[in-house]
Amino acid sequence: MSHAAVSPVLVIHGGAGVIKRDMTPAREKAVRAALTLALRDGYAQLKAGKPALDAVTAAIAVLEDDPNFNAGKGSVFTHDGKNEMDAAIMDGNTLRAGSVADVQRIKNPILLARAVMEKSSHVMLAGEGAEAFAQSVGMPLIDPSYFRTEERWQQLQKALKEDAAKQPHANVETAKHFGTVGAVALDSEGHLAAGTSTGGMTDKRWGRIGDSPIIGAGTYANAGCAVSGTGWGEFYIRTVAAHEICMKVTQMREPLKLAAAEVINQEIPSMGGNGGAIALDAEGHIAIPFNTDGMYRGWISADGVPHVAIYGDEDDGIAEPPAPAPADSGEQP
Numbered sequence: 001m002s003h004a005a006v007s008p009v010l011v012i013h014g015g016a017g018v019i020k021r022d023m024t025p026a027r028e029k030a031v032r033a034a035l036t037l038a039l040r041d042g043y044a045q046l047k048a049g050k051p052a053l054d055a056v057t058a059a060i061a062v063l064e065d066d067p068n069f070n071a072g073k074g075s076v077f078t079h080d081g082k083n084e085m086d087a088a089i090m091d092g093n094t095l096r097a098g099s100v101a102d103v104q105r106i107k108n109p110i111l112l113a114r115a116v117m118e119k120s121s122h123v124m125l126a127g128e129g130a131e132a133f134a135q136s137v138g139m140p141l142i143d144p145s146y147f148r149t150e151e152r153w154q155q156l157q158k159a160l161k162e163d164a165a166k167q168p169h170a171n172v173e174t175a176k177h178f179g180t181v182g183a184v185a186l187d188s189e190g191h192l193a194a195g196t197s198t199g200g201m202t203d204k205r206w207g208r209i210g211d212s213p214i215i216g217a218g219t220y221a222n223a224g225c226a227v228s229g230t231g232w233g234e235f236y237i238r239t240v241a242a243h244e245i246c247m248k249v250t251q252m253r254e255p256l257k258l259a260a261a262e263v264i265n266q267e268i269p270s271m272g273g274n275g276g277a278i279a280l281d282a283e284g285h286i287a288i289p290f291n292t293d294g295m296y297r298g299w300i301s302a303d304g305v306p307h308v309a310i311y312g313d314e315d316d317g318i319a320e321p322p323a324p325a326p327a328d329s330g331e332q333p
Protein backbone atom coordinates (compact mmCIF):
# COMPACT_ATOMS: atom_id res chain seq x y z
CA MET A 1 0.00 0.00 0.00
CA SER A 2 1.51 3.34 -0.89
CA HIS A 3 0.21 6.62 0.49
CA ALA A 4 1.05 9.97 -1.05
CA ALA A 5 1.15 12.00 2.16
CA VAL A 6 0.60 10.11 5.36
CA SER A 7 0.95 11.92 8.67
CA PRO A 8 3.56 9.98 10.65
CA VAL A 9 2.59 8.70 14.10
CA LEU A 10 4.67 7.19 16.90
CA VAL A 11 3.21 5.47 19.96
CA ILE A 12 5.31 4.14 22.84
CA HIS A 13 4.88 2.31 26.11
CA GLY A 14 7.09 1.84 29.13
CA GLY A 15 5.19 -1.04 30.67
CA ALA A 16 1.84 -1.79 32.24
CA GLY A 17 1.20 -2.39 35.91
CA VAL A 18 2.19 0.94 37.43
CA ILE A 19 0.55 1.49 40.78
CA LYS A 20 -0.03 5.02 42.02
CA ARG A 21 1.02 4.42 45.61
CA ASP A 22 4.42 3.11 44.41
CA MET A 23 5.19 6.31 42.52
CA THR A 24 7.16 9.23 43.92
CA PRO A 25 7.10 12.72 42.43
CA ALA A 26 10.75 12.29 41.43
CA ARG A 27 10.11 9.01 39.62
CA GLU A 28 7.03 10.37 37.94
CA LYS A 29 9.01 13.33 36.66
CA ALA A 30 11.85 11.13 35.41
CA VAL A 31 9.48 8.72 33.67
CA ARG A 32 7.55 11.51 31.96
CA ALA A 33 10.81 13.11 30.83
CA ALA A 34 12.11 9.80 29.44
CA LEU A 35 8.88 9.07 27.58
CA THR A 36 8.93 12.58 26.14
CA LEU A 37 12.53 12.20 25.02
CA ALA A 38 11.78 8.83 23.42
CA LEU A 39 8.84 10.36 21.54
CA ARG A 40 10.93 13.29 20.35
CA ASP A 41 13.89 11.16 19.24
CA GLY A 42 11.65 8.64 17.49
CA TYR A 43 9.49 11.28 15.85
CA ALA A 44 12.56 13.14 14.58
CA GLN A 45 13.27 10.07 12.45
CA LEU A 46 9.77 10.13 10.98
CA LYS A 47 9.93 13.87 10.43
CA ALA A 48 13.16 13.37 8.49
CA GLY A 49 11.36 10.93 6.21
CA LYS A 50 13.02 7.86 7.72
CA PRO A 51 11.18 4.53 7.91
CA ALA A 52 8.96 3.49 10.81
CA LEU A 53 11.64 0.95 11.77
CA ASP A 54 14.06 3.79 12.55
CA ALA A 55 11.53 5.57 14.75
CA VAL A 56 10.78 2.38 16.67
CA THR A 57 14.48 1.62 17.11
CA ALA A 58 15.34 5.15 18.27
CA ALA A 59 12.47 5.42 20.75
CA ILE A 60 13.18 2.02 22.29
CA ALA A 61 16.92 2.67 22.57
CA VAL A 62 16.19 5.82 24.63
CA LEU A 63 14.06 3.81 27.06
CA GLU A 64 16.57 0.94 27.22
CA ASP A 65 19.21 3.43 28.36
CA ASP A 66 16.98 4.79 31.12
CA PRO A 67 17.16 2.81 34.39
CA ASN A 68 13.50 3.53 35.20
CA PHE A 69 12.37 0.94 32.68
CA ASN A 70 12.66 -2.82 32.65
CA ALA A 71 14.73 -3.01 29.48
CA GLY A 72 18.45 -2.57 28.89
CA LYS A 73 19.86 -0.78 31.95
CA GLY A 74 17.43 -1.33 34.81
CA SER A 75 16.25 -4.74 33.63
CA VAL A 76 14.77 -6.95 36.32
CA PHE A 77 16.74 -9.82 37.84
CA THR A 78 16.20 -13.52 37.31
CA HIS A 79 15.88 -15.95 40.20
CA ASP A 80 19.64 -16.53 39.92
CA GLY A 81 20.43 -12.81 40.10
CA LYS A 82 21.14 -12.23 36.41
CA ASN A 83 19.74 -9.87 33.79
CA GLU A 84 18.46 -11.81 30.78
CA MET A 85 16.95 -9.56 28.13
CA ASP A 86 14.58 -10.15 25.23
CA ALA A 87 13.74 -7.86 22.29
CA ALA A 88 12.08 -7.95 18.89
CA ILE A 89 11.37 -5.73 15.93
CA MET A 90 9.12 -6.22 12.92
CA ASP A 91 8.69 -4.35 9.65
CA GLY A 92 5.03 -4.34 8.67
CA ASN A 93 5.77 -3.49 5.06
CA THR A 94 7.93 -6.53 4.31
CA LEU A 95 7.00 -8.79 7.25
CA ARG A 96 10.69 -9.09 8.02
CA ALA A 97 11.43 -9.57 11.70
CA GLY A 98 14.34 -9.99 14.08
CA SER A 99 14.47 -10.98 17.71
CA VAL A 100 16.82 -11.92 20.51
CA ALA A 101 16.19 -13.76 23.74
CA ASP A 102 18.20 -14.22 26.89
CA VAL A 103 20.99 -11.82 26.00
CA GLN A 104 23.11 -10.68 28.92
CA ARG A 105 25.88 -8.54 27.46
CA ILE A 106 24.17 -6.37 24.83
CA LYS A 107 23.70 -2.72 25.82
CA ASN A 108 20.73 -2.17 23.49
CA PRO A 109 18.98 -5.46 22.72
CA ILE A 110 16.66 -3.72 20.23
CA LEU A 111 19.72 -2.91 18.07
CA LEU A 112 20.72 -6.56 18.08
CA ALA A 113 17.16 -7.64 17.18
CA ARG A 114 17.33 -5.26 14.27
CA ALA A 115 20.72 -6.61 13.23
CA VAL A 116 19.29 -10.14 13.31
CA MET A 117 16.57 -8.97 10.93
CA GLU A 118 18.90 -7.11 8.60
CA LYS A 119 22.17 -9.01 8.76
CA SER A 120 21.31 -12.65 9.37
CA SER A 121 19.20 -15.21 7.58
CA HIS A 122 17.35 -15.99 10.83
CA VAL A 123 14.55 -14.38 12.78
CA MET A 124 15.32 -15.31 16.39
CA LEU A 125 18.64 -15.84 18.14
CA ALA A 126 19.12 -16.71 21.80
CA GLY A 127 21.75 -16.56 24.52
CA GLU A 128 25.40 -17.05 23.71
CA GLY A 129 24.65 -17.60 20.03
CA ALA A 130 22.96 -14.22 19.83
CA GLU A 131 25.97 -12.64 21.51
CA ALA A 132 28.37 -14.38 19.14
CA PHE A 133 26.31 -13.01 16.26
CA ALA A 134 26.53 -9.53 17.83
CA GLN A 135 30.31 -9.74 17.82
CA SER A 136 30.29 -10.94 14.23
CA VAL A 137 28.51 -7.74 13.19
CA GLY A 138 30.77 -5.52 15.27
CA MET A 139 28.48 -4.96 18.24
CA PRO A 140 30.50 -4.91 21.45
CA LEU A 141 29.70 -7.16 24.41
CA ILE A 142 29.56 -5.27 27.68
CA ASP A 143 29.99 -6.31 31.29
CA PRO A 144 26.66 -7.54 32.73
CA SER A 145 27.14 -5.28 35.78
CA TYR A 146 26.07 -2.37 33.52
CA PHE A 147 22.43 -3.48 33.74
CA ARG A 148 22.28 -3.67 37.52
CA THR A 149 20.29 -1.18 39.57
CA GLU A 150 19.84 -1.38 43.30
CA GLU A 151 16.10 -1.00 43.03
CA ARG A 152 15.74 -4.05 40.78
CA TRP A 153 18.01 -6.01 43.07
CA GLN A 154 15.76 -5.19 46.02
CA GLN A 155 12.72 -6.22 44.00
CA LEU A 156 14.33 -9.60 43.49
CA GLN A 157 15.09 -9.96 47.21
CA LYS A 158 11.43 -9.24 47.96
CA ALA A 159 10.26 -11.74 45.36
CA LEU A 160 12.61 -14.41 46.70
CA LYS A 161 11.15 -13.94 50.18
CA GLU A 162 7.63 -14.23 48.79
CA ASP A 163 8.67 -17.34 46.84
CA ALA A 164 9.93 -19.00 49.94
CA ALA A 165 6.46 -18.67 51.42
CA LYS A 166 4.62 -20.36 48.56
CA GLN A 167 4.76 -22.90 45.73
CA PRO A 168 7.34 -22.08 43.03
CA HIS A 169 4.68 -22.24 40.33
CA ALA A 170 2.20 -20.07 42.16
CA ASN A 171 0.81 -17.04 40.36
CA VAL A 172 2.94 -13.96 40.50
CA GLU A 173 1.58 -10.52 41.13
CA THR A 174 1.66 -7.58 38.76
CA ALA A 175 4.78 -6.02 40.23
CA LYS A 176 6.90 -8.81 38.75
CA HIS A 177 6.17 -7.85 35.20
CA PHE A 178 6.38 -4.17 34.76
CA GLY A 179 8.40 -1.61 32.85
CA THR A 180 8.89 -3.35 29.51
CA VAL A 181 9.25 -0.85 26.68
CA GLY A 182 7.81 -0.83 23.17
CA ALA A 183 7.01 1.33 20.18
CA VAL A 184 4.85 1.26 17.06
CA ALA A 185 5.20 3.74 14.24
CA LEU A 186 3.62 4.79 10.94
CA ASP A 187 5.95 6.55 8.53
CA SER A 188 5.30 9.02 5.74
CA GLU A 189 5.24 6.16 3.23
CA GLY A 190 2.33 4.60 5.12
CA HIS A 191 4.48 1.75 6.44
CA LEU A 192 4.16 0.38 9.97
CA ALA A 193 6.69 -1.17 12.37
CA ALA A 194 6.62 -2.54 15.91
CA GLY A 195 9.28 -3.27 18.51
CA THR A 196 9.51 -4.38 22.14
CA SER A 197 12.37 -4.76 24.63
CA THR A 198 12.34 -6.18 28.14
CA GLY A 199 14.20 -7.72 31.03
CA GLY A 200 11.19 -10.02 31.41
CA MET A 201 9.79 -10.84 34.82
CA THR A 202 11.52 -10.51 38.18
CA ASP A 203 12.51 -13.91 39.59
CA LYS A 204 12.06 -15.72 36.25
CA ARG A 205 13.75 -19.11 36.12
CA TRP A 206 15.12 -21.83 33.90
CA GLY A 207 15.83 -19.68 30.85
CA ARG A 208 12.26 -18.38 30.79
CA ILE A 209 11.51 -16.33 27.69
CA GLY A 210 8.50 -14.05 27.58
CA ASP A 211 6.23 -12.80 24.85
CA SER A 212 8.24 -9.72 23.84
CA PRO A 213 10.70 -11.47 21.48
CA ILE A 214 8.11 -13.90 20.13
CA ILE A 215 6.81 -12.58 16.84
CA GLY A 216 3.03 -12.52 17.04
CA ALA A 217 2.85 -12.71 20.83
CA GLY A 218 4.35 -9.48 22.20
CA THR A 219 5.40 -7.90 18.91
CA TYR A 220 3.80 -7.89 15.47
CA ALA A 221 3.35 -5.63 12.45
CA ASN A 222 1.88 -6.06 8.99
CA ALA A 223 0.72 -3.64 6.31
CA GLY A 224 -2.37 -2.59 8.24
CA CYS A 225 -1.56 -2.93 11.94
CA ALA A 226 1.33 -2.79 14.43
CA VAL A 227 1.26 -3.90 18.07
CA SER A 228 3.65 -4.02 21.03
CA GLY A 229 2.41 -5.67 24.21
CA THR A 230 3.37 -5.50 27.85
CA GLY A 231 2.16 -7.60 30.70
CA TRP A 232 2.19 -11.14 31.95
CA GLY A 233 3.96 -12.67 28.98
CA GLU A 234 2.73 -16.22 29.29
CA PHE A 235 -0.79 -15.04 28.51
CA TYR A 236 0.36 -13.00 25.54
CA ILE A 237 2.06 -16.08 24.15
CA ARG A 238 -1.01 -18.28 24.69
CA THR A 239 -3.34 -15.78 23.01
CA VAL A 240 -0.74 -14.83 20.36
CA ALA A 241 -1.94 -11.41 21.41
CA ALA A 242 -0.24 -9.02 18.99
CA HIS A 243 -1.04 -11.15 15.95
CA GLU A 244 -4.58 -11.73 17.19
CA ILE A 245 -5.20 -7.98 17.38
CA CYS A 246 -3.77 -7.44 13.90
CA MET A 247 -5.78 -10.28 12.36
CA LYS A 248 -8.97 -8.80 13.77
CA VAL A 249 -8.02 -5.50 12.15
CA THR A 250 -6.72 -6.64 8.78
CA GLN A 251 -8.73 -9.82 8.19
CA MET A 252 -11.95 -9.22 10.09
CA ARG A 253 -11.98 -5.46 9.40
CA GLU A 254 -12.63 -4.59 13.04
CA PRO A 255 -11.81 -1.06 14.17
CA LEU A 256 -8.39 -1.02 15.86
CA LYS A 257 -9.74 0.09 19.23
CA LEU A 258 -12.29 -2.71 19.37
CA ALA A 259 -9.81 -5.37 18.25
CA ALA A 260 -7.22 -4.30 20.81
CA ALA A 261 -9.77 -4.06 23.61
CA GLU A 262 -11.15 -7.53 22.85
CA VAL A 263 -7.77 -9.12 23.32
CA ILE A 264 -6.36 -6.98 26.13
CA ASN A 265 -9.50 -6.23 28.14
CA GLN A 266 -11.41 -9.47 27.52
CA GLU A 267 -9.40 -12.48 26.31
CA ILE A 268 -6.32 -12.04 28.48
CA PRO A 269 -8.09 -11.17 31.77
CA SER A 270 -10.61 -13.96 31.21
CA MET A 271 -7.67 -16.40 31.32
CA GLY A 272 -6.19 -14.78 34.44
CA GLY A 273 -3.55 -12.61 32.77
CA ASN A 274 -3.05 -8.87 32.77
CA GLY A 275 -1.21 -6.09 30.98
CA GLY A 276 -1.67 -3.70 28.09
CA ALA A 277 -0.64 -2.93 24.53
CA ILE A 278 -0.10 -0.12 22.07
CA ALA A 279 -1.61 -0.54 18.62
CA LEU A 280 -1.57 1.56 15.48
CA ASP A 281 -3.22 1.10 12.10
CA ALA A 282 -2.26 2.32 8.65
CA GLU A 283 -4.70 5.26 8.91
CA GLY A 284 -2.98 6.48 12.06
CA HIS A 285 -5.62 5.35 14.54
CA ILE A 286 -4.14 4.64 17.96
CA ALA A 287 -5.33 2.23 20.65
CA ILE A 288 -3.72 1.90 24.10
CA PRO A 289 -5.81 -0.56 26.10
CA PHE A 290 -4.67 -1.91 29.46
CA ASN A 291 -6.31 -3.73 32.32
CA THR A 292 -3.87 -2.65 35.03
CA ASP A 293 -4.00 0.44 37.26
CA GLY A 294 -1.76 2.32 34.90
CA MET A 295 0.62 2.08 31.99
CA TYR A 296 3.54 4.28 31.00
CA ARG A 297 2.52 5.47 27.55
CA GLY A 298 2.78 8.25 25.00
CA TRP A 299 2.17 9.25 21.41
CA ILE A 300 3.10 11.96 18.97
CA SER A 301 1.80 12.84 15.52
CA ALA A 302 1.48 15.64 12.98
CA ASP A 303 1.66 18.60 15.37
CA GLY A 304 4.84 17.24 16.94
CA VAL A 305 3.49 17.61 20.48
CA PRO A 306 4.41 14.67 22.74
CA HIS A 307 1.50 13.30 24.80
CA VAL A 308 2.50 11.29 27.85
CA ALA A 309 0.38 9.56 30.52
CA ILE A 310 0.95 7.15 33.39
CA TYR A 311 -2.22 6.44 35.32
CA GLY A 312 -5.43 4.76 34.28
CA ASP A 313 -7.55 7.76 35.20
CA GLU A 314 -5.29 10.14 33.29
CA ASP A 315 -6.43 11.43 29.88
CA ASP A 316 -3.92 10.34 27.27
CA GLY A 317 -5.63 12.49 24.65
CA ILE A 318 -6.36 9.74 22.15
CA ALA A 319 -10.14 9.67 22.39
CA GLU A 320 -10.17 11.19 18.95
CA PRO A 321 -8.06 9.83 16.12
CA PRO A 322 -5.18 12.11 15.12
CA ALA A 323 -5.86 14.58 12.32
CA PRO A 324 -6.18 12.86 8.94
CA ALA A 325 -3.64 13.36 6.18
CA PRO A 326 -4.05 16.53 4.11
CA ALA A 327 -6.92 16.40 1.61
CA ASP A 328 -4.57 16.38 -1.38
CA SER A 329 -3.05 13.07 -0.29
CA GLY A 330 -4.80 11.43 -3.21
CA GLU A 331 -6.12 8.56 -1.16
CA GLN A 332 -9.13 8.08 1.01
CA PRO A 333 -8.77 6.18 4.27
Ligand code: ASP
Nearest residue numbers: 178180200210230231233
Ligand atom coordinates in the same frame (compact mmCIF):
# COMPACT_ATOMS: atom_id res chain seq x y z
N1 ASP B 1 5.73 -9.08 28.83
C1 ASP B 1 7.00 -9.10 29.51
C2 ASP B 1 7.37 -10.53 29.78
O1 ASP B 1 6.51 -11.30 30.16
C3 ASP B 1 7.00 -8.34 30.79
C4 ASP B 1 6.38 -6.96 30.74
O2 ASP B 1 5.71 -6.63 29.80
O3 ASP B 1 6.59 -6.19 31.67
O4 ASP B 1 8.52 -10.87 29.68
